[in-house]
Amino acid sequence: MDIKKLADVKDRFADYEKIFNSGDYDKAADILSAILERIEECTDERKAGTMDDTFVKKSDMDGRPIYISLNHVMEYYVYACYFEPETDVLCTELPVGEYYRTYGSLCLKLSKFRRAEDAFKKAICWNPVDLDSYLGLAECYKNLNMLSRYLDVTKQAYRFCCSRATMARYYRNMGFYYVARYNTEAARVCYTYSNIYYKTDNADNELKYLEQALNDRTPEYSVKQMQEILDKNEVEPGPDSKTIGIIYRVGELMMNDKDYRLARDCFSIVYDITQETQLKTLLDELDKDLEAYNA
Structure with missing residues (x-):
């Protein structure tokens, strides 16, 4: 990804957000579509995944490092466990997956379901463990009355419901x-x-x-x-016990690295779904530590 050529993308995305907040969704969609076209022109990285109509797999091996567009660090570990990459996994400098997911959601809002489908698929290729992109794609198939695909994507989304x-x-x-x-x-x-x-x-x-x-x-x-x-x-x-176990383990790793904010993120997710008393005690202790650190 030639980041120098993409230096203005974040500014243009900020322009998109202003137009979106004004309520001119069609114009906002045009701006975001142009941003994504620019990104495509400047990108030749090996994405984290590939996708056919509904099923996602790791991108084909070609010796190059894999690039993933993360929303949170725990996704890095979830991806590693489910997709077992054979080479280095690097993070994109721009939140490309988020951009595609945002465009997909906007196209859904405008009832442009085929465009939304394409956007969510591209978002998933950049981040094959991004739950919101799977759920967005399922909504496309729901509106297109493609029930078999709707079911397939919903079942894939299940693994990442935490x-x-x-x-x-x-x-x-x-x-x-x-x-x-x-x-x-x-x-x-x-x-x-x-x-x-x-x-x-x-x-x-x-x-x-x-x-x-x-x-x-x-x-x-x-x-x-x-x-x-x-x-x-x-x-x-x-919930999928494997996914919950991965997130808990990431919390432990963040604790070992003394990154208590990220550790709390992970443990709070696990507590939300399990309601385990020990985790509640740990979260209370982390809250005190973070409060003292920020004082």
Whole structure:
């Protein structure tokens, strides 16, 4: 990436943000599209991943280092564990993945679903563990009524859901899929399970819709019953333990490096999903240390 030729990109992105905040979304999209074209012209790095219609894999081996566009340092370790790169992994100097993801989200807002699809795919190639890009791509397929692709991308996104809110989103996605497939039992369980993780109006409204459509109240399932129905329909009953373990380990590494802010980020994510008392105690101690450091 010739950063000298791209020296003005951040300034142009700031211009995009001003136009976006003014509400002129079409003009904002044009500006961001031009920025991305400029980046493409000046970039020939080996991206962290490649993608076909829905499935992501590590980019083909060609001896060059891999470049990844991170949102947070923990993604570096998640990528290393899931994609097992055979060479050095370097970070991009510009947040290219974020730029593509932002453009994809804007195109979704403008109902330009094919453009959004292309943008989210490129974002994923720059960062194959970026959950928001997977969820954005799933929304494209939802709006394009491409249910098989919607399911494939949602299942890939699952691996990177590591908070109660994102797990709830995963179950809402699966609930939508099963409504579309007329599997109302699975849909009801997915929306109910979503609310256990993080209650939303969206899940409540979908459950009310199903009650009205079926003229039948939502059954009061036990957790065991719900997990059996999820298992029967190949829906994961909880977060991916491997991902949670990786994030916890990154927290330990950051503690060893005395980077307590990043350590706290990692441990707070794990605590959010596990609610373990020991982690709460550790977070309280880190908060005191950080407060003393910043005093």
